[in-house]
Amino acid sequence: MARVYFPGIEMYLGVLASCVADTMIGVLGLEDGTRVEGTGFGAPGVVSGELVFTTIMSGYEEALTDPSYNGQMLMFTYPLQGNYGVSGDDFQSDRIWPKAMVCREYWELPTHHRSVKTLNQFLKEEGKPGLCGVDTRMLTLKVRTEGVMRATIAVGARDEISGLDVVEMARSQPDISAQDLLGDVTCKNHYHIDGRGKRIAMIDLGIKRHILKSLSARGFDIDVFPAHSSISEIEAAKPDALFLSNGPGDPERADKAISAVKHFAGEVPIFGICLGHQVISLALGAQTFKLKFGHHGGNQPVKDLEKKIVYITSQNHNFAVVPGSVEDTDLKITQINANDGTVEGIMSDRLNILAVQYHPEAHPGPLCTLDPFFGSVERVMEGKNPNPGRR
Numbered sequence: 001m002a003r004v005y006f007p008g009i010e011m012y013l014g015v016l017a018s019c020v021a022d023t024m025i026g027v028l029g030l031e032d033g034t035r036v037e038g039t040g041f042g043a044p045g046v047v048s049g050e051l052v053f054t055t056i057m058s059g060y061e062e063a064l065t066d067p068s069y070n071g072q073m074l075m076f077t078y079p080l081q082g083n084y085g086v087s088g089d090d091f092q093s094d095r096i097w098p099k100a101m102v103c104r105e106y107w108e109l110p111t112h113h114r115s116v117k118t119l120n121q122f123l124k125e126e127g128k129p130g131l132c133g134v135d136t137r138m139l140t141l142k143v144r145t146e147g148v149m150r151a152t153i154a155v156g157a158r159d160e161i162s163g164l165d166v167v168e169m170a171r172s173q174p175d176i177s178a179q180d181l182l183g184d185v186t187c188k189n190h191y192h193i194d195g196r197g198k199r200i201a202m203i204d205l206g207i208k209r210h211i212l213k214s215l216s217a218r219g220f221d222i223d224v225f226p227a228h229s230s231i232s233e234i235e236a237a238k239p240d241a242l243f244l245s246n247g248p249g250d251p252e253r254a255d256k257a258i259s260a261v262k263h264f265a266g267e268v269p270i271f272g273i274c275l276g277h278q279v280i281s282l283a284l285g286a287q288t289f290k291l292k293f294g295h296h297g298g299n300q301p302v303k304d305l306e307k308k309i310v311y312i313t314s315q316n317h318n319f320a321v322v323p324g325s326v327e328d329t330d331l332k333i334t335q336i337n338a339n340d341g342t343v344e345g346i347m348s349d350r351l352n353i354l355a356v357q358y359h360p361e362a363h364p365g366p367l368c369t370l371d372p373f374f375g376s377v378e379r380v381m382e383g384k385n386p387n388p389g390r391r
Contacts, residue, residue: 023039023040023041024041024044024155024156024157025037025038025039025040025155025156025161025162026039026040026041026129026130026131026132026133026134026153026155026161027131027153027154027155027162027164027166028051028102028131028134028139028151028152029151029152029153029166029167029168029170030051030142030149030150030151030167030170031149031151031167031170031171032142033167034139034142034167035166036134036135036139037134037162038131038132038133038134039106039131040129040130040156040161041106041123041129041130041131042100042101042120042122042126042128042129042155043123043124043126043128043129043155044129044155044156044157045127045129045154045155045156046129046152046154046156046164046166046169047073047099047100047128047152048099048152048153048169048170048173049071049072049073049099049100049150049151049173049176050071050072050073050148050149050150050151050176050318051072051073051075051148051149051150052069052072052073052143052148052293052318053074053076053077053136053140053293053296054074054075054077054296054297054316055078055296055297055299056076056078056297056298056299056314056364057078057298058078058084058364059363059364059365060082060119061087061089061091061364062091062092062363062364063076063316063364064097065091065092065094065096065097066092066097066246066316067092067093067184067185067247067248068097068208068246068247068248068274068275068317069098070097070098070181070185070206070248070249071099071176071179071181071248071249072098072099072176072248073098073100073101073102073151073153074098074100074101074102074296075101075102075103075136075139075140075143076101076104076136077136077140079103079136080104080105080107081103081105081119082106082107082118082119082120083107083111084110084112084115085111085114085115085118085119086115086116086117086118086119086121087112087114087115088116089114090363090364092208092209092363093209095126096122096126096128097185097248098128099128100128100130100131100155101128101129101131102130102134102136103130103136104132104133104134104135105132106120106130106132107119108120129154130155131153144293147293148292148293148294148318150171150173150175150176151170152166152173153166154166177250177290177318179249180249181206181247181248181249181253182205182227182228182247182248182249182254183227183228185204185206185247185248186205186226186228186247187204187224187225187226188226189226190223190226190229190233191223192221192222192223192224193212193221193222193223193224194221195216195219195220195221195222196221197219197220197221198220198221198240198241199220199221199222199237199238199239199240199241200220200222200223200240200241200242200243200271201223201225201237201239201241201242201243202215202222202223202224202225202243202244202245203225203229203234203242203243203257203260203276204224204225204226204227204247205227205245205246205247205254205257205276205279206227206245206246206247206275207224207245207246207247208245208246208359208361210362210363211245211246211273211359213361214360214361214370215243215374215377218374218377220381223237223239225237227247227254227256227257228256229256229260230256231259231260231263234260239268240268240381241268241270241271241380241381242260242264242268242270242271243271243276244270244271244272244273244275244276244277244279244280245272245273245274245275245276246273246275246316246317246359247274247275247276249318249319250290250319251275251278251279251281251288251319252282252288254275254279257276257279258279258282258283259283261279261280261283261284262283265283265284265330265351265353266351268352269352269353269354269380269381270351270352270353270354270355271353271354271355271380272354272356273355273356273358273360274315274316274317274357274358275317276355277321277345277346277355277356278317278319278320278321280331280346280353280355281321281325281326281343281346281355284329284331284351284353285325285328285329286321286322286326286329286331287321287322287325288320288321289320290318290319291317291318291320291342294317294318295316295317295342295357296315296316296317297314297315298312298313298314298315298364298366300313300314300315300337300358301313301337301338301339302335302336302337302338302344302358302369303335303336303337303338303344304334304335304345305333305335310338311335311358311368312366312368313344313358313360313366313368314358314359314362314363314364314366315358315359316359317357321342321343321346321357322343323336323342323343326343326346330348330351330353331346331348331353332346332347332348333345334346334347335356335357337357343357344356345357352380354377354380356369360372360373360374361374
């Protein structure tokens with residue numbers, strides 16, 4: 001049989017051999033007793049948090065820099081990560097928020113014209129460990145069956161890591177839901193983004209950059225406030241509307257934001273995304289609960305109950321609104337998740353409220369809800385029907 005020759009294969013094998021020679025090990029322990037060993041990359045260290053999985057097929061830059069992942073360990077169901085490197089163009093914040101990254105296969109030789117560094121280098125710079133070479137399908141099925149679990153990941157030299165009891169370390173950590181995650185992700189001080197249009201007071205619960213860019217592109221004048229800002233501080237900006245962003249953790253811990261919604265409801269239009277959607281629901285008398293394993297990824301189907309269409313959406317949350325609790329409030333449910341029936345959209349004609357559970361700014365995608373949501377925001381601000389297709 002003739003030998004098949006691929007140009008550059010010797011160079012590739014040489015680089016791969018060099019990478020393998022410097023390989024660290026990585027160990028993952030779950031509170032249910034599961035322990036798996038793989039290959040470590042990124043920064044060495046030992047970290048603990050909740051293990052969640054995301055179903056996006058690309059967009060690891062956007063996911064890793066999403067503040068909504070604060071306190072969690074992010075596992076990718078799509079097997080190959082790092083193949084197009086890191087450009088920085090799609091960052092949703094200034095840093096990596098998940099405590100660690102888990103994937104089936106990590107690629108050290110990215111090929112993309114925008115790439116400026118490898119994913120491995122990015123994790124090292126941020127001091128975040130990565131774990132690859134493990135059975136992510138098994139781990140994902142375990143999380144789906146048993147629910148989100150506390151986890152510990154240790155990455156480093158074999159003689160330093162292999163003897164650690166990562167299962168016991170996972171079991172000994174506190175429940176992440178009891179932690180105040182907003183103080184880490186919110187802005188430290190109020191700041192302003194100039195625009196020609198009406199003024200929006202944005203409560204930053206862990207906002208993604210492209211939410212602000214989507215609003216700014218439509219000309220809005222934006223004042224961004226820390227999550228724990230007082231009502232008087234927000235009132236001083238004389239906003240034409242209140243907007244609550246995405247963010248991590250239990251919405252009941254966003255007490256200042258809940259108070260702000262109660263105060264401004266009926267005075268100015270109120271909008272919300274993700275955690276903001278949950279905060280608005282709580283403020284108006286609804287209830288929230290923690291999902292078994294959350295919604296994380298870019299392929300969540302959302303059914304619009306009035307337009308009779310389904311959007312494919314990007315999501316990242318562990319809590320949701322209790323559907324039955326909305327009945328005795330001023331809110332009505334406009335959209336539901338086609339997979340599990342959870343609440344995906346609410347509105348109030350009387351109070352000029354509009355909020356969605358998913359991330360409509362479309363980073364990392366898809367684009368289905370970008371114009372429908374932000375177009376509705378524009379129509380509400382102009383005093384028009386936010387949903388022109390509604391009878």
